[in-house]
Amino acid sequence: MSELAEIRRQLFDISLELGAIRLDMNFPFRWASGYMMPIYNDSRLLLSRPKARGLIAEGLELLLRQNGHQQVENIAGVATGGIAHALLLAERMQLPMQYVRSETKMHGLSHKIEGLPGSCGEAGYKGQSAVVIEDVISTGESALRAVETVRQAGAEVKGCFVIYSYAFSKAEEAFTKAGLTCRAILSFPELLGHVEQQNLFRQEDVEQLRHWHRQPFMYLAE
C-alpha cells in the first residue's frame, strides 16, 4: 500500500469512529451552497485527535510533493474550516501561513487575508507563491473565492489542497475554469470503496449514495 493510501485508510477509520461522516436519507443536511444533501462530513472533528492531525499534515505535504509544489512559499487556509489544517501543514513545512476570510473584516485593520506582514494591501504577497488549503470541497465555491482573494493580493496560486472532496464534476469544472488543480487526501468515491470493503454501511445506503453522487444537485428534485 502506498504511503498516501495508508494515510487515507487511517483517516477514514478515524472519521468513521468519531462519527464525523453522517448519513441521513430522510432528514438531509443543509450545505454551505444551500443544497440539502443526504451526507455530511464534519472534518473538523479530526482535529480532536493528535494522530489524525499528524496524518493530515503528512498527507497534505505528500500531495504537495506529488504535485511538485514542495518549494511553495506560503500556505493559505480558507476560513474557517481550512485554518487549522493549513496551520498543521505550515508548521510541518516551517512556512508562513495566512488565512482568508469570506468577507473583509469591518473593524480593526479591515483585512480579508490575515497573517500577511506589512500593510496587507492589494499586492501583499509581492508575487510569492501560495497554496490554498480547505477542509471540504463540495461545489468548490468557498475555496475558489479564497483563491481569487489570494491572487488579487499578488500571489501565484499553485493549487488547492484539501482533506476531503466530494469529487463532483461541477467542482472539477470550476477548478479547471480557474486554471487550477485541486487535490484531496480523501474523496467521496474512496469513502464508498472503504465502507463497502469493510461492510460499514448498509448495502442499500451505499447504493443510494452511489445513485445520489451521479446527480447530487437534483437530490431533492427527484
Ligand SMILES: O=P(O)(O)OC[C@H]1O[C@H](OP(=O)(O)OP(=O)(O)O)[C@H](O)[C@@H]1O
Ligand atoms: O465547496 P463549497 O460548496 O463551498 O462547500 C464547502 C465549504 O463548506 C464548509 O464551510 P462553511 O461555509 O460551512 O463554514 P466553515 O468553514 O466556517 O465551517 C466547508 O468548510 C467548506 O468551506
Ligand SMILES: O=C(O)c1cc(=O)[nH]c(=O)[nH]1
Ligand atoms: O458543503 C458543505 O457545506 C459541507 C459538506 C460537508 O460534507 N461537510 C462540510 O463541512 N461542509
